[in-house]
Amino acid sequence: MEELFEAQMVVRVTVSEVFRNCPRYVHRYQRVQESKYAPKEGSKTPLAGWKHVDVFQDILPEKDKGRAEKEGGLRTREDQIKMVKEGDPDA
16 A cells, blocks of 8 residues: 555455457557556645536545535536547546
8 A cells, every 4th residue: 555655445356367368459559648647746636537527526535525616616427528528638
């Protein structure tokens, strides 16, 4: 836990068997940049886009409640979906 800034839990997985399937849909990729939402020591982690959606406000962790209004405002589910489809980096 101490190695992962802001981590709330760590899940360890032990692979006991692997079935190697056709690689047709296994795409190669290159990391372009690190997500601004990845926690970093010394800076405040931005509120994830989905946490701005109005219908989710009552289920957010206490530490996140009220942050949307202070950090860009609330949005509807429809607005969030549109932002995701358009590739908005704040979605």
